[in-house]
Amino acid sequence: MAGTAGKALNLKLKVWRQAGPDKEGRFVEYEARNISSDASFLEMLDVINVDLVKSGQEPIEFDHDCREGICGSCSMVINGSPHGPDRGTATCQLHMRRFRDGETIVIEPFRAKAFPIVKDLAVDRSAFDRIMQVGGFISVNTGNAPDANSLPVPKENADMAFAAATCIGCGACVAACKNASASLFVSAKLAHLALLPQGQAEREQRTLSMVAQMDEEGFGACTNTGACSAACPKEIDLENIARMNRDYFKASLRERSEKS
Amino acid sequence: MAAKSSYLTSTIGQKQIVALSGLSLSLFVLAHMLGNLLIFVSPEAYNLYGHALTSTPLIYVAELGLVTLFGLHVLIAVNLTVKNSVARPNKYAVAAEGAKATSWVQKSLFIQGLVILVFVILHLITFKFGQVYEVTYDGTTVRDLHRLVVEVFQEPGYVVWYFIAMVVLGLHLSHGVSSVLQTFGAAHPRLTPVFKKVGLAYAAIVSIGFVALPIYFYFIY
Structure with a gap:
């Protein structure tokens, strides 16, 4: 040494x-x-x-x-x-x-x-994958890369979307939360698409689906303690959870009857 | 994108119902506290205020509303607490300290709720359904709540319990009032810290307003 x-x-x-x-x-x-x-x-x-x-x-x-x-x-x-x-x-x-x-x-x-x-310290975090599978992506065809500035994105939104997209899905938010809530993870995944123009088409359905899957997986509810954000290695902001809450409220109100 | 969603059974929807009913109850306790302070104006002002509130048929609508709000708040919070407890069946051996710790006020919200629930039941038994004294002002006979209040707050046991319950209510409000905005999605880097302070001030004002009565009647009156 x-x-x-x-x-x-x-x-x-x-x-x-x-x-x-x-x-x-x-x-x-x-x-x-x-x-x-x-x-x-x-x-x-x-x-x-x-x-x-x-x-x-x-x-x-x-x-x-x-x-x-x-x-x-x-x-x-x-x-x-x-x-x-x-x-x-x-x-x-x-x-x-x-x-x-x-x-x-x-x-x-x-x-x-x-x-x-x-086993020991290794846990199965595939619940996060299943949440992503129900909507954590854009399935509409967004075409080729557009000409610069033809699709305006405010700098602030770009920054917030990027900050949300830095989530590495480690699950520390769940581990830190007294309720084992996955709100910070889900809200970060929703936010990085909800803040950009390409994410708008499926924004409401994505919110409804990912929140439903989050509940289905058995994660707890959010008490707004902020322990998740404190434990997050990427320091994802609690503001994302607020955005998810209001998007979920709005999407629930606007949801049309079951299309079957 | 196939997963089904239902607002009323979702954790977010339920939190929002708890938040909204909690906010309404917060406004009620503020109004109740302000009404109580009339006792410092005069016994007559206090008794006539109580009489005015209870002598209108609207009181039944208000009471039904309050019971509904309180019931919703309690039942859904219990449901969520059960869900939360199921979400972490095995507890940690050590609790976090420092930057990653959760405040004990937020960890004990459910216990605070239980204390408040027991308090509300006992409080209704003591006052609303308690001893009825009467007093007459200008030919109108009204309930002499002032006398009952004075009597009750001579008992040290009741004063201590009332004090503890109101501190617990203050803690509950200190979390709840500022939390409502986050739950409904109004978070903002500049305004959220202001909301937090407003929530704390609100809780302190309500708590201090309520404990003013027992302290005054036990130590000063």
Whole structure:
């Protein structure tokens, strides 16, 4: 380790271990010794897993992919906070220097009925995919790329749509919410289309369908606590939920009788 | 795009009904609080105000409306609380601290609601359906609510319970009043913080207005 500023940390981990979806889970304690303060949280778990594999035990299962905060794979709740204590970051961007030597860290999976545990810290987030499948896209033909400025989009709307579109669908909003509500995710997915001209044709039906699917999946209701936005690695704004609420109200009023 | 949607059973629709009924009840408690303050004008003003309210047939319409609003607010909130609790069957072992924590005021909304429900029932038993004293002003006999209020607020147990219930009501309003706008979709980067402050001020004014009576009659009167 010579030449790096990192110092070695010794930590105690309490990790949720659960062999499978229908198995009983429990916390298991591990000693994490000699962890570089420069390591990411996932690298720390890698070190633990190498030791577990060496000693013939099952490694801790957790989701990860890009490890640079953009894929939305990594999850887990660290000391009660989804993606750990820092705002605007995913678990993979959390560094061990954030913890004190000798500290005990409690690591749990995202807990929600709609996110069943697959194994240990890995949960099944396909409920989000099913919500997207009922309307999180534009199916009308929008033609070729139009000439510049032939389709005016106010700069403010473009910015808000882009901010909403940065949602990586990690599910931290659900994990953070006291009601396991998916409102922030669904509202971000609705907003990034509702704010642009191409999204208008299907705006109302999309809102009705995605909200219906959100409820169908068993997510809770929104209490406007803002915990979702605080836990969101992309800091999606609560204003999106307000937009969803008013679009849903309007769409419900305007909805025509069943076309069958 | 096939999923069926029904406003009245959706979480958003139900939240909006809770919000709207809650907002109406918030206006009621403000009016009730202001009416109570007439007791500081004179016993006669207070008693005649009560008489004026109850002697018109419109009182039955108003009471029916209030019971409906209160019932809707409670029943749908209970339904949502059950849904929310089902949505997270296994709780976390540790609660978040710092930036990602949820305030205890918002975590305890349901318990606050229960306290208010019990309070409202006891409050109706004590006052509306309580001891009837009478007093005559200029030949008109009216109920002497002033005397009942004074008597009730001599009991320390009742004063403490009333105080606690009104603080809980204040907490409930501090969340509810500013939350209504978000639930109906009126969020705005500039105005939302203002709404939050207005909600807090509203809750504080209602709460303080209500506790003024027991404090005055127990400690000063």
